[in-house]
Amino acid sequence: MRQLLLLRHAKSSWDDPRLSDHARPLNARGRRAAVAMGAAMRELGLAPDIVLVSSARRTLQTLEALAPLEGPPLVEPMDDLYLAAWPSLLDVLREVRETARSVLLLGHNPGLHDLAMALAGPAAMATASPMTRRLAEGYPTGTLTEFSIALPWNRLEAGGGRLLRVLQPADLPSAEELPA
Numbered sequence: 543m544r545q546l547l548l549l550r551h552a553k554s555s556w557d558d559p560r561l562s563d564h565a566r567p568l569n570a571r572g573r574r575a576a577v578a579m580g581a582a583m584r585e586l587g588l589a590p591d592i593v594l595v596s597s598a599r600r601t602l603q604t605l606e607a608l609a610p611l612e613g614p615p616l617v618e619p620m621d622d623l624y625l626a627a628w629p630s631l632l633d634v635l636r637e638v639r640e641t642a643r644s645v646l647l648l649g650h651n652p653g654l655h656d657l658a659m660a661l662a663g664p665a666a667m668a669t670a671s672p673m674t675r676r677l678a679e680g681y682p683t684g685t686l687t688e689f690s691i692a693l694p695w696n697r698l699e700a701g702g703g704r705l706l707r708v709l710q711p712a713d714l715p716s717a718e719e720l721p722a
Contacts, residue, residue: 544691545644546635546661546703547583547590550654552576552607552684552711554600564624568603575684575711576607582714583608586707588688590615590646594634596623601648604684615646623649628656638695645695655681661689663701676708684711 553572568576583589589612595605597619605617622634631653638645647654658677659667667674677687689703 544642544695545588545590546689546691547588547644547646548654548658548687548689549579549604549646549648550651550681550683550685551596551598551601551604551648552579554683564598567599568607572600572604572683573607575714576604578711578714579684579686579709580608580611582709583686584610584612588644588646589613590644591642592638592644593617593646593648594623594638595619595648596626596650597621598624598650601650605648611646623647625650626653628653628660631657632660632698632700635698636696640694640696642695651681654685658687658689658705660700661698661703662705663703665701666705673705673708677705682710682712685709 552568552575554566555569591613593605593615595601595617602619622630626649631647658681662674662677667678686709687705688707690706691698691703693702
């Protein structure tokens, strides 16, 4: 079995209207949420072998705030992940080396949410379990989903993941005092 972790970047800043979307940094709330998510990942034993991260500033800063990740993992910043649609994200995952046991894909919405829904598949989403309902409701900044993947990476397809976890910064004790 393989593990796939999908993480949306933490909350970003809109303070400087001169910055391009790609160059927007995390805001203070986002930094705190990312640090809390990193601590939760360590506590849960989530240790990716490979991190595929969008080249956007806010995704790279989210990754920095997760540190230290066990391993440490191989980190691959990728321009192709910036605002990518879910089929493109799936194509990137199909290129992961087969020896990788766990992959963290750090990117953006709506692509990540759409990918998570596609991987879970219509049958799982139709069960209306609390976890699938939560996934269907949205994918706020800083959200992490964990999937178990049975197929080799190069054969990953829609419906090919078993949803194990949906974790949002608001769920984390250390993120409780984040301002709205």
